[in-house]
Amino acid sequence: MAGRSSPTLRRRELGRLLRQLREDQGLTIDEVAAQLMCSTSKVSRLETGLAGATPRDIRDLCALYEVTDEAERQQLMTLAREARQPGWWEKYDLSSAPYVSLETEAAWVSTYSLPVVPALLQTEGYARAILEVEKPPLDPMAIEQRIEARLRRQKLLTIDDGLFARCIVDEAALRRPIGGSVTMRDQVVRFIEAAKPTKLISQIISFDVGPYSGLGNSFTVLQFASPAVNDVVCVERVLAKNYLESSTDLGRRRRVFRRRQSVALAPEDSAVMVEKIAATYWDRYSLTRGF
Secondary structure, three states, rough: OOOOOOOHHHHHHHHHHHHHHHOOOOHHHHHHHHHOOHHHHHHHHHHHHOOOOOOOHHHHHHHHHHOOOOOHHHHHHHHHHOOOOHHHHHHHOOOHHHHHHHOOOOEEEEEEEEEOOOHHOOOHHHHHHHHHOOOOOOOHHHHHHHHHHHHHHHHHHHOOOEEEEEEEEEEHHHOOOOHHHHHHHHHOOOOOOOHHOOOOEEEEEEEOOOOOOOOOEEEEEEEEEOOOOOOOOEEEOOOEEEEOOOOOOOHHHHHHHHHHHHHHHHHHHHHHHHHHHHHHHHHHHHHHHOO
8 A cells, every 4th residue: 555654663663773783882872972973862863763864874873883784784774765755644734643653554453442432443524523622623624634644544454465453442432422423323333334344353341341450541552563663552641642662561551451352342242232322323313303
């Protein structure tokens, strides 16, 4: 799929390779910065993928790290060049651009969502209803851009080399009337339809479960096919997303996700529940129309 490549992933991959080269030479970030006559912040940002490297950066670092193999030098140069290419999402006004850049090249996402239906499953009407109540308010153009980008992201679930997803959704997300009965009916039907391809596994945590371990913030674990890129946990906060990639954080969130899978309905039972919820929205719509 055009646009599947993510410059963010290229920066992360390049940063990991540069860090390994530095450590192989037994150098500290401070020592590298002193040798290159730059700030320690710059070296750190290159290694964490927060900044892109220029061809001169790669040339100087290869000399310092004694990288003499031409193929290895070219690999680093290619990564640096690809890392500086704009991603498809950059033409949109997205507050979640860092997340989208990671999702674009992830092999698997495992998502737990408490308050709303995950973006990968949202209909246009549902997404619009959420965006229209953002604070501070978004202008109409920004809303249209974000909806377009959200729908484009969903195509990752439909292509051969695209995304595989596991979604665990609290029943509250499907019961909360966002955008009215028709919007919610369409959204719940979309939830059912989206789960039919084998690339998406969706489960519902029923109200009948009551309180369960780890009830709290929504989060997503993103897994990448490349061994040169660390997996990432994105934790949803009220005002921002936090990105974690230590083995401790990843292990903790994966355990939490497995616990939530264990209390959620099986996919086939979840589908039955979702169909019942869809019927309630149709009944509400019929009542308001006097049918």
